[in-house]
Amino acid sequence: MSEQVSYQDGALHVERVPFARIAEEVGTPVYVYSASGMTARYRALEAALEGLPVSIYYAIKANSNLAVIKLFAGLGAGMDVVSGGELARSLRAGVPGSKVVFAGVGKTAEEMAFAIDSGIHQFNVESEPELRLLNEVAASKGVVAPAAIRVNPDVDAKTHAKITTGRKENKFGIDIARATEMFELAATLKNVSLRSMSVHIGSQLMDVAPYRAAYERLRGATLSLRQAGHVVDHLDLGGGIGVSYDGSTPPDIADYAEIVKDTVADLDCRLSIEPGRYLVGNEGYFLTRVLFVKHGAERRFVIVDGAMNDLIRPTLYEAHHEIVTVEESPAGEEAGLVDIVGPICESGDYLARGRKFGAVAEGSLVVLKSAGAYGAVMSSNYNSRPLCPEVLVEGDSFRVVRRRQSFDEMLALEEGLS
Template identity: 50%
Template structure:
């Protein structure tokens, strides 16, 4: 459920017409709904009522400070993967002791910042990383709380580019080496082993891979405790999907049942890292039709949004439902079109052979489910400025990231003295 619905013949974000926002901020722009963010976080959290659980929002899904702050006010922690994301989480008011630091390539200066901040946990992904972390922590006179991210070699049955839990993926330490790695880490100064971490992929629409991974983690916790390690945290990652194309994924309640049944009475704090599930359907990308072009074999709807604004269709063949801002009239029917952007790449295609109501130049459309991995993955390719982001709250809205002027982009380049 989200709060983007047709009212009075046009598409609204909560109580505001998207067309009115477009008049003020221009197109394209991202629009997020506060009510949807709050609902999705609360529904997910409710799945673990009564359990010792911490929901750490995966900042990589949407790192706008206003989005993070909205979730921080609800009690969210944060899962971060860089110094920049850590700084964003702290700036948005998330306490350091509710932050976990993931990622395969943490650098010493990032570790130092996190140690000085006093984060809850480092999710360590390799033996070289834990040795560097030991050196940094010892130099600072601190102790780094860690969980190793283990790779359970479970097929998440998701897109190859967002699968993270198979043996062939770059993430985590090999399952068969876990005992040795934990044993060696326990001898390192400045390291406190406290947990186990697993994350098998993103946009999962089946609970079986989760159950398989969670049951393996439970067995691993029992094994590590027998080997003398005190395991107090289990990070089960994120990855539960959203209905991009109408496929209905499992409800958070059912996901929660699988997690709690697998973990049983282990006596640990459970950590979850939802990202897309919280913000995906809380955002839309609004764009204007520039031209409608009849080709030799296809009709093209050319928008002012491009692949640099929303990369998922080009990178992942990602599907986004497209709505016209003006509520369609059944009498107008639909037509089959390719929806494309203005960038000089054939890959700048949002949809092929999509049935849409007829549109003309100047009409507005909205890409649904664009709140996750949209603005955060945008670029300035073709010297196109990043698009603004807007947050709606009831009948009010604020621009939470402005569209930079082209002059600002040009000033970022510096000419050498010989030119």
């Protein structure tokens, strides 16, 4: 868990900023990110990989706020994007196209053209039709597009079914047994250069052992391709390193680095990895205010102003977020079971169910920890609720890096319709 949050004089702070001050100046609900925490995460990963030919590309789908992208770009990271919109965000944040990798299973011709015009580093291709389309788009531009094939190694990442990506039954990648076939096809296409493979077996891996199995299969495919006369000079090792949401022991990145060293470091390839959640997950917080405390027939409901449209992970993934009060609870206070729920007209609108929680009053502030990844990026306007703001904390100061959406902004795209 992050070390950036602590009680100081009975009030919860992130770095040196009280959460209550953020609530007073920005309102609730609001996402709060720690710049120091994100920086420390990046530096720790960089240190673990020292001596290996590995470049870090931040997977911005985890948190695509422009300020967050700029922070990691400033630390030296490239960007891993999965849509034209994410590419536009990277460019707007000042990241050169040459430091962007474009992944994703369903790229359109328009997205490919945009990426080519932006001079991206590499397309991670996920199917034969995509490779052929990329060749056509590149030909129309009169260029040769740099490509990798994403191989599916059929490795069980032992993670949630909705975020596993490396099994044969998943939609992602090309069966690793077809790697040679794909390289042979690429050799007949004049406007793609295929010299790389990528692999990504899932998100939120708490056990690094599956990486070893996947990378060993990637190593075998690389040696087979070279034996067949193909050039392979880059391997994209994907991301997926998990974080602790409930105080459990997180993966050891030194163990991960050792797997990279044991399996692929001696292949004379440039290597890259694409962490997302690992860098931002524990460094973000969702701050919300208690509206009502309702005593039902069988349980107590704490109704807050944050909802599933703001943070959908508990509903979508049955995800656990540690929840604490902004005011430190008295020692020895008895905790009862509560459901912490939002105002949306859905039984699925909850942030926690059956959670032990102390006494709270209307107007109290509560914080959901580890909300930096797949929080704000997955929010919506369901129930016509405006998108909430995002705040970046740096030391004893903070700034709003996405302001709260107004009703007029939310309705603007529909105005003028007859």
